[in-house]
Amino acid sequence: MKKGISSIVAGTLVLVFAVVGQAAGQPAAGCIVLKTVAEVEQPYTTDDGETAKRLVPAAKVVPGGEVVWTVTASNVCDKPAEKVAIDNPVPDHMRYVPDSAMGPGTDIAFSVDGRKFAPPGALTVSNADGSERTARAEEYSHIRWTFKNALQPGSVAFARFRAVVK
Amino acid sequence: MQNRWSAASAWGVVLLLMLGASDRSLAAGVPAGTDIQNTAVVNYSLRGTAQSTSSNTVSVTVAEILDVVVTLQSPTVSVSPGDTQQELVYRLTNTGNGPEAFLLTMTSTLSGDDFDPLPSVPAIYFDTDNSGDLSAADTPYVAGSNDPLLQPDAFVTVLIVNDIPAGLTSGNRGLSQLAAAARTGTGAPGTLYAGQGVGGTDAVVGTTGADGSVNGEYLVSDISVTAVKSQTVSDPFGGTRPVPGARITYQIVVAAAGTGTAAAAAFVDTIPASTTFVPASIQLNGTALTDAADVDVGTYVATPTPQVSVQLGDLTQASGPQTIRFAVTIN
Numbered sequence: 001m002k003k004g005i006s007s008i009v010a011g012t013l014v015l016v017f018a019v020v021g022q023a024a025g026q027p028a029a030g031c032i033v034l035k036t037v038a039e040v041e042q043p044y045t046t047d048d049g050e051t052a053k054r055l056v057p058a059a060k061v062v063p064g065g066e067v068v069w070t071v072t073a074s075n076v077c078d079k080p081a082e083k084v085a086i087d088n089p090v091p092d093h094m095r096y097v098p099d100s101a102m103g104p105g106t107d108i109a110f111s112v113d114g115r116k117f118a119p120p121g122a123l124t125v126s127n128a129d130g131s132e133r134t135a136r137a138e139e140y141s142h143i144r145w146t147f148k149n150a151l152q153p154g155s156v157a158f159a160r161f162r163a164v165v166k
Numbered sequence: 167m168q169n170r171w172s173a174a175s176a177w178g179v180v181l182l183l184m185l186g187a188s189d190r191s192l193a194a195g196v197p198a199g200t201d202i203q204n205t206a207v208v209n210y211s212l213r214g215t216a217q218s219t220s221s222n223t224v225s226v227t228v229a230e231i232l233d234v235v236v237t238l239q240s241p242t243v244s245v246s247p248g249d250t251q252q253e254l255v256y257r258l259t260n261t262g263n264g265p266e267a268f269l270l271t272m273t274s275t276l277s278g279d280d281f282d283p284l285p286s287v288p289a290i291y292f293d294t295d296n297s298g299d300l301s302a303a304d305t306p307y308v309a310g311s312n313d314p315l316l317q318p319d320a321f322v323t324v325l326i327v328n329d330i331p332a333g334l335t336s337g338n339r340g341l342s343q344l345a346a347a348a349r350t351g352t353g354a355p356g357t358l359y360a361g362q363g364v365g366g367t368d369a370v371v372g373t374t375g376a377d378g379s380v381n382g383e384y385l386v387s388d389i390s391v392t393a394v395k396s397q398t399v400s401d402p403f404g405g406t407r408p409v410p411g412a413r414i415t416y417q418i419v420v421a422a423a424g425t426g427t428a429a430a431a432a433f434v435d436t437i438p439a440s441t442t443f444v445p446a447s448i449q450l451n452g453t454a455l456t457d458a459a460d461v462d463v464g465t466y467v468a469t470p471t472p473q474v475s476v477q478l479g480d481l482t483q484a485s486g487p488q489t490i491r492f493a494v495t496i497n
Binding site: 030031032033034035036037038058060061062063064067069071073077081082083084085086087088089091092093094151159166 | 195196200203204205206207209210211213217219220221222223224226227228229230231263358367368370372
């Protein structure tokens with residue numbers, strides 16, 4: 001009898017963990033599977049004896065350190081996905097690195113509030129006196145990549161930007 | 167009413183927290199142990215139906231960066247041979263992003279000087295009473311016992327104390343050094359101390375190498391300050407007789423000679439008996455000074471004893487002669 005109760009309790013625990021795992025960011029079901037990766041550049045010596053850089057998982061970062069964020073979108077359905085746009089906030093405690101956002105076949109826009117998006121030169125912010133000026137790169141809070149073409153079944157698109165730990 | 171008050175005080179608390187956080191981000195950076203999280207979202211259309219999907223959430227923990235800056239707060243200290251307990255003032259600032267304890271060491275056997283100051287016992291003190299010099303309230307430093315534990319951007323003022331050997335000659339210079347090193351570890355920038363940072367994060371040596379040292383200097387000084395006073399009398403009749411109503415203009419030339427600095431030199435002269443100070447007559451090097459105790463360096467006080475004073479500041483031989491004038495009338 002005692003044994004039966006403890007196995008029920010154990011079963012409940014497993015269930016709870018599964019739910020937490022889902023809430024913590026397992027991709028939800030859909031035709032596009034989106035994956036985010038954080039990496040840092042690491043210098044290394046090639047077989048030819050030259051110094052090069054490669055991306056390795058961001059195990060640790062320190063203030064002033066740069067993180068390369070890469071988002072991949074995979075179309076896992078058999079229908080093309082249209083009007084694909086990836087939104088990524090510049091993470092808290094980080095500052096966007098100017099001109100670092102890239103994505104093949106995309107138009108890239110930025111925002112300082114997560115609502116109004118515009119290309120770099122066209123994004124403005126209000127001064128204290130009510131006048132407007134062009135937003136600076138370090139003020140960007142969100143990045144949006146809009147894909148010009150549909151994402152075909154089985155294909156993968158990617159977007160990338162760099163940010164520095166404040 | 168009750169609700170409005172509590173809402174107002176809650177806003178006050180939020181504001182303070184935000185100020186604290188932004189101050190910290192200026193120098194030391196994001197605190198060690200902070201989790202930086204990122205989630206992307208994709209919006210798309212499938213046969214005309216809008217869809218939205220989130221990515222996995224990536225979390226990156228900020229490691230502890232080990233950095234320290236040591237600065238000398240006192241200028242060259244002028245000393246005489248045989249002086250005891252002469253202090254140099256330093257500031258130690260934690261420029262890392264986590265709380266860190268620092269080991270302090272001092273040495274007075276350095277090259278590049280003329281003599282070795284003799285460390286007092288103890289030789290390192292915290293300026294506990296913030297007086298900027300050694301006083302009874304200051305706590306001696308004991309390595310491993312009261313290593314200063316500093317929050318990010320916090321600093322502590324440290325004194326190192328030396329005696330000056332006898333038998334030195336004027337112009338001799340002696341160096342003494344304070345060094346500080348992060349207790350977690352030091353090394354080349356980028357050196358990793360795995361798992362030894364705040365909350366089990368990694369600790370990484372920053373650009374300072376997590377240590378720092380600065381020399382302070384003692385200068386054996388034989389500086390002497392001389393004052394030469396002269397007077398001119400002009401009587402009401404166009405002559406130079408010291409009669410009642412005659413005006414006496416005093417000129418005092420103050421000059422420093424020798425090596426070193428006469429710190430905070432001040433000229434003070436009492437108005438002679440049976441004379442009266444002439445208001446607004448004080449001059450320093452030809453420039454008029456006001457009588458009031460204000461922004462300029464000259465002051466006249468009538469009580470308890472009528473006297474003129476002029477603060478000359480730090481004088482060296484290079485300062486050249488300082489000429490002070492003031493006038494009185496004979497009663």
